[in-house]
Amino acid sequence: xxxxxxxxxxxxxxxxxxxxxxxxxxxxxxxxxxxxxxxxxxxxxxxxxxxxxxxxxxxxxxxxxxxxxxxxxxxxxxxxxxxxxxxxxxxxxxxxxxxxxxxxxxxxxxxxxxxxxxxxxxxxxxxxxxxxxxxxxxxxxxxxxxxxxxxxxxxxxxxxxxxxxxxxxxxxxxxxxxxxxxxxxxxxxxxxxxxxxxxxxxxxxxxxxxxxxxxxxxxxxxxxxxxxxxxxxxxxxxxxxxxxx
Amino acid sequence: xxxxxxxxxxxxxxxxxxxxxxxxxxxxxxxxxxxxxxxxxxxxxxxxxxxxxxxxxxxxxxxxxxxxxxxxxxxxxxxxxxxxxxxxxxxxxxxxxxxxxxxxxxxxxxxxxxxxxxxxxxxxxxxxxxxxxxxxxxxxxxxxxxxxxxxxxxxxxxxxxxxxxxxxxxxxxxxxxxxxxxxxxxxxxxxxxxxxxxxxxxxxxxxxxxxxxxxxxxxxxxxxxxxxxxxxxxxxxxxxxxxxxxxxxxxxxxxxxxxxxxx
Numbered sequence: 001x002x003x004x005x006x007x008x009x010x011x012x013x014x015x016x017x018x019x020x021x022x023x024x025x026x027x028x029x030x031x032x033x034x035x036x037x038x039x040x041x042x043x044x045x046x047x048x049x050x051x052x053x054x055x056x057x058x059x060x061x062x063x064x065x066x067x068x069x070x071x072x073x074x075x076x077x078x079x080x081x082x083x084x085x086x087x088x089x090x091x092x093x094x095x096x097x098x099x100x101x102x103x104x105x106x107x108x109x110x111x112x113x114x115x116x117x118x119x120x121x122x123x124x125x126x127x128x129x130x131x132x133x134x135x136x137x138x139x140x141x142x143x144x145x146x147x148x149x150x151x152x153x154x155x156x157x158x159x160x161x162x163x164x165x166x167x168x169x170x171x172x173x174x175x176x177x178x179x180x181x182x183x184x185x186x187x188x189x190x191x192x193x194x195x196x197x198x199x200x201x202x203x204x205x206x207x208x209x210x211x212x213x214x215x216x217x218x219x220x221x222x223x224x225x226x227x228x229x230x231x232x233x234x235x236x237x238x239x240x241x242x243x244x245x
Numbered sequence: 246x247x248x249x250x251x252x253x254x255x256x257x258x259x260x261x262x263x264x265x266x267x268x269x270x271x272x273x274x275x276x277x278x279x280x281x282x283x284x285x286x287x288x289x290x291x292x293x294x295x296x297x298x299x300x301x302x303x304x305x306x307x308x309x310x311x312x313x314x315x316x317x318x319x320x321x322x323x324x325x326x327x328x329x330x331x332x333x334x335x336x337x338x339x340x341x342x343x344x345x346x347x348x349x350x351x352x353x354x355x356x357x358x359x360x361x362x363x364x365x366x367x368x369x370x371x372x373x374x375x376x377x378x379x380x381x382x383x384x385x386x387x388x389x390x391x392x393x394x395x396x397x398x399x400x401x402x403x404x405x406x407x408x409x410x411x412x413x414x415x416x417x418x419x420x421x422x423x424x425x426x427x428x429x430x431x432x433x434x435x436x437x438x439x440x441x442x443x444x445x446x447x448x449x450x451x452x453x454x455x456x457x458x459x460x461x462x463x464x465x466x467x468x469x470x471x472x473x474x475x476x477x478x479x480x481x482x483x484x485x486x487x488x489x490x491x492x493x494x495x496x497x498x499x500x501x502x503x504x505x506x507x508x
Contacts, residue, residue, distance in 0.1 A: 017420035051391055053387055053390065053391065071331070076390075076393045076394065076395050077393065078393075079390060079391055079392070080391045080392060080393025081393075082391070083391070083392075084386065084387075084388075084391035084392075086384060086387065086391075087385075088384050090384035090385060090387060090388035091388070092385065092388065092389070092402075092403050093385065093407055094403065094407045094410070095403075096407040096487075103392075103402055103403075104393065104394065105400050107394060107402060108392060108393040108394055108398070109393075130490070131489045131490050131491060132487075132490075133490060134487040134488050134490070135487040135489075136483060136487070139487060149388075152392070153391075156392050156393070203373075
């Protein structure tokens with residue numbers, strides 16, 4: 001399978017504080033990869049580096065073999081191919097649900113309004129939000145917002161979708177509806193990279209689980225191995241703590 | 246109606262209004278033209294500067310752009326500080342007589358008035374717009390960038406519509422201030438409302454009566470303007486209800502939802 005993203009020796013420091021130390025891993029087409037680990041382990045920073053919302057201090061990120069940290073490829077062009085779903089949804093507050101899913105298609109992909117509307121409606125239907133196209137973000141619930149945010153990212157028809165703790169800001173009763181949408185997407189063959197605290201989702205849905213601790217990837221394996229026989233002591237301690245709660 | 250030294254206060258007011266209303270009207274017209282044009286141009290200057298001053302400098306920027314940006318930023322800062330830091334009445338004198346002396350050009354007083362009010366308002370608006378942009382949650386920028394928008398696309402489609410809504414109260418403040426402060430332009434002979442009132446008062450030696458009328462006209466103008474802009478604010482907030490469209494299974498299901506917690 002073709003590797004979409006390949007990361008080698010990636011480092012990121014905020015000031016003198018190293019957050020990522022020598023990260024190496026890759027994501028292939030159609031893979032669902034979950035990144036788990038305790039808060040402050042660098043999971044979100046890694047995801048944000050992949051989308052260049054944070055610029056790495058050192059190392060390389062290859063997109064289909066092309067180093068995106070050199071200036072050959074425009075950041076905006078690359079970002080359009082990497083969808084991102086945020087913890088805080090970040091829907092555009094000045095636009096309604098439908099416009100949220102259309103604006104990127106029209107302005108960045110230069111699609112016609114009619115085509116953009118068609119695509120947006122398809123994906124809104126997929127996440128079960130097509131009835132709410134006229135609502136403004138401040139008029140819908142958190143779970144609904146996150147589903148619209150997923151539809152917005154999908155409307156750009158990205159090669160991979162990055163999820164940054166998509167359910168962490170939701171009320172417990174709304175987590176389910178978002179996870180259901182994400183499960184369906186995973187089954188449809190979309191490439192997904194998910195930073196999450198939802199261990200059941202990581203275990204049941206992903207092809208690979210990456211455990212991060214203190215800025216390094218401690219273990220990168222199938223969910224069966226990570227959850228049943230982790231090789232590393234730190235993984236074992238983390239999972240025991242989480243699963244015992 | 247005629248008046249003499251024994252006439253009452255109200256007789257004077259009525260007399261002056263009847264005799265001079267075309268003068269008041271013309272003065273009010275000039276005041277409105279200058280303050281409206283000045284506010285609009287100043288607003289545009291402010292938005293432009295606000296956008297320029299919030300351009301992110303990151304890894305992608307090369308060294309030449311960085312230096313250019315620093316220079317532009319410095320010049321803009323000088324403009325803002327100088328025009329915010331000196332009185333408009335003095336700026337009017339300096340610009341009007343300065344241009345005449347250095348370039349030998351006699352500006353029309355109306356043009357000079359609009360010019361001075363515009364650049365003065367621009368200096369204030371630049372900071373107001375910058376504040377408006379900074380007040381928008383960083384997540385809005387990140388989301389726009391994550392779908393591949395450039396800085397200017399993000400500004401135009403996402404940030405400015407929200408920022409401008411947020412700074413409308415401050416803008417209507419500027420407009421009201423401009424309506425009142427055009428009165429200082431009488432020092433360079435702009436025939437606005439204060440200038441006209443002064444001549445009407447001077448002709449009759451009736452200052453209190455004349456300026457009471459002037460006062461009333463100013464108030465009517467500013468009050469009307471604030472009401473109109475308030476209407477725009479409400480309009481920009483959009484409808485407080487939205488329609489739920491029928492799904493494929495229940496096409497007839499179309500009903501309105503009342504906004505929860507309308508701000």
